[in-house]
Amino acid sequence: MADSNSALPQIAVIGAGIFARTQYIPRLREIADLVVLKAIWSRSAASTKAACELARDFAPEIECKWGDSGLDDIINDHSILGVVVVLAGQVQVDISLKMLKAGKHVIQEKPAAGSVAEAETALSSYNSLNSSSPTKPIWALAENYRFEPAFIESGKMVKDIGDMMNIQVIVEGSMNSSNPYFSSSWRRNFFGGFVLDMGVHFVAGLRMLVGCEIASVSSIARHVDSALPPPDNLCSLFQLENGCAGVFLFAVNSRSPKILWRVDGTKGAVQVERSVDQGKHGYMVSFCSEKGECTKTFHPFCGVNEELKAFVCDISNASTGAIADYKPEPRYLYIEGARDVAVLEAMLESSSKQGCTVLVKNF
Ligand SMILES: *[C@@H]1O[C@H](CO)[C@@H](O)[C@H](O)[C@H]1NC(C)=O
Numbered sequence: 157m158a159d160s161n162s163a164l165p166q167i168a169v170i171g172a173g174i175f176a177r178t179q180y181i182p183r184l185r186e187i188a189d190l191v192v193l194k195a196i197w198s199r200s201a202a203s204t205k206a207a208c209e210l211a212r213d214f215a216p217e218i219e220c221k222w223g224d225s226g227l228d229d230i231i232n233d234h235s236i237l238g239v240v241v242v243l244a245g246q247v248q249v250d251i252s253l254k255m256l257k258a259g260k261h262v263i264q265e266k267p268a269a270g271s272v273a274e275a276e277t278a279l280s281s282y283n284s285l286n287s288s289s290p291t292k293p294i295w296a297l298a299e300n301y302r303f304e305p306a307f308i309e310s311g312k313m314v315k316d317i318g319d320m321m322n323i324q325v326i327v328e329g330s331m332n333s334s335n336p337y338f339s340s341s342w343r344r345n346f347f348g349g350f351v352l353d354m355g356v357h358f359v360a361g362l363r364m365l366v367g368c369e370i371a372s373v374s375s376i377a378r379h380v381d382s383a384l385p386p387p388d389n390l391c392s393l394f395q396l397e398n399g400c401a402g403v404f405l406f407a408v409n410s411r412s413p414k415i416l417w418r419v420d421g422t423k424g425a426v427q428v429e430r431s432v433d434q435g436k437h438g439y440m441v442s443f444c445s446e447k448g449e450c451t452k453t454f455h456p457f458c459g460v461n462e463e464l465k466a467f468v469c470d471i472s473n474a475s476t477g478a479i480a481d482y483k484p485e486p487r488y489l490y491i492e493g494a495r496d497v498a499v500l501e502a503m504l505e506s507s508s509k510q511g512c513t514v515l516v517k518n519f
């Protein structure tokens with residue numbers, strides 16, 4: 157086994173929280189033929205050990221690392237090409253930059269940053285990294301929506317609906333006490349609360365669907381449900397760079413969950429809606445043509461897998477140096493995640509100014 161695996165890239169997971177245990181470990185098990193999970197790190201020994209046990213069936217040699225010395229071990233282990241950073245939103249950027257400076261490729265969980273200012277500082281540190289090595293380390297931002305086939309396909313369909321007339325994004329979420337993230341403490345001490353943390357996904361979906369940037373917003377955010385951190389409701393009017401306007405309505409917790417994106421054009425309409433088909437969770441994509449003919453296609457979720465696979469392929473290719481002028485997958489570049497944060501920050505800023513129009517920071 158060691159022999160057949162010796163050519164595979166080795167990575168470490170930095171973080172052992174809910175998302176690391178319930179998403180990354182199962183997804184890494186599915187691609188154990190492409191990548192070796194060499195180590196897991198967490199601040200505390202107990203949570204690292206618990207996460208390591210979950211991975212031992214497909215990573216029998218896994219090393220459990222914790223505390224500052226464990227993090228240094230990972231930094232100094234040159235066999236580890238890349239790391240997955242899955243930590244609290246407040247510390248992810250610092251740890252990602254530390255790893256990038258040590259020459260590791262990084263795939264960091266969303267949100268890209270807690271604010272536009274943090275993202276700008278982070279990008280300038282990253283851009284100033286000495287790239288004397290053949291390839292500068294990749295900084296990928298895991299948001300998965302840009303890898304969901306539903307958004308890739310609907311983004312192509314939008315080109316066949318003529319001129320865009322209007323856009324609706326309706327998110328009635330279900331972040332209640334049954335949700336494992338409901339009590340997550342870092343999200344309760346984070347600027348924008350769940351609106352920022354969850355909202356980056358819905359903005360990413362919107363940007364993929366319309367294939368255009370959001371130029372300006374005007375919003376009202378409110379705090380209605382006292383069990384949630386503020387704000388938990390957002391109503392926003394936005395305008396795209398192409399001039400088309402739309403609404404973005406977001407309730408973090410609703411009794412009647414519904415999540416959809418819809419673009420109405422002069423020659424048809426495209427809609428993406430969260431749904432369940434034959435027990436699988438995913439998206440129903442509908443396209444209605446000029447003649448009124450409608451088609452529906454269901455796409456089960458697979459964005460987390462696709463994104464992780466792309467990262468593993470990219471770091472393998474980047475490390476062999478076989479491909480001159482190697483370019484990583486553009487959909488997961490850190491800057492894309494920063495753009496999603498910028499839209500939400502502008503929406504929240506507009507609300508603090510009673511709905512005045514705010515321009516979205518252009519990265
Ligand atoms: C939380 O939301 C889910 C989905 O709508 C629902 O099935 C569940 O009953 C809700 N739990 C509580 C405690 O309200």
Ligand SMILES: *[C@@H]1O[C@H](CO)[C@@H](O)[C@H](O)[C@H]1NC(C)=O
Nearest residue numbers: 468469470472473474479483
């Ligand atoms: C990168 O690696 C994958 C598999 O690891 C391969 O299929 C692909 O052709 C390589 N090249 C590029 C440019 O992605």
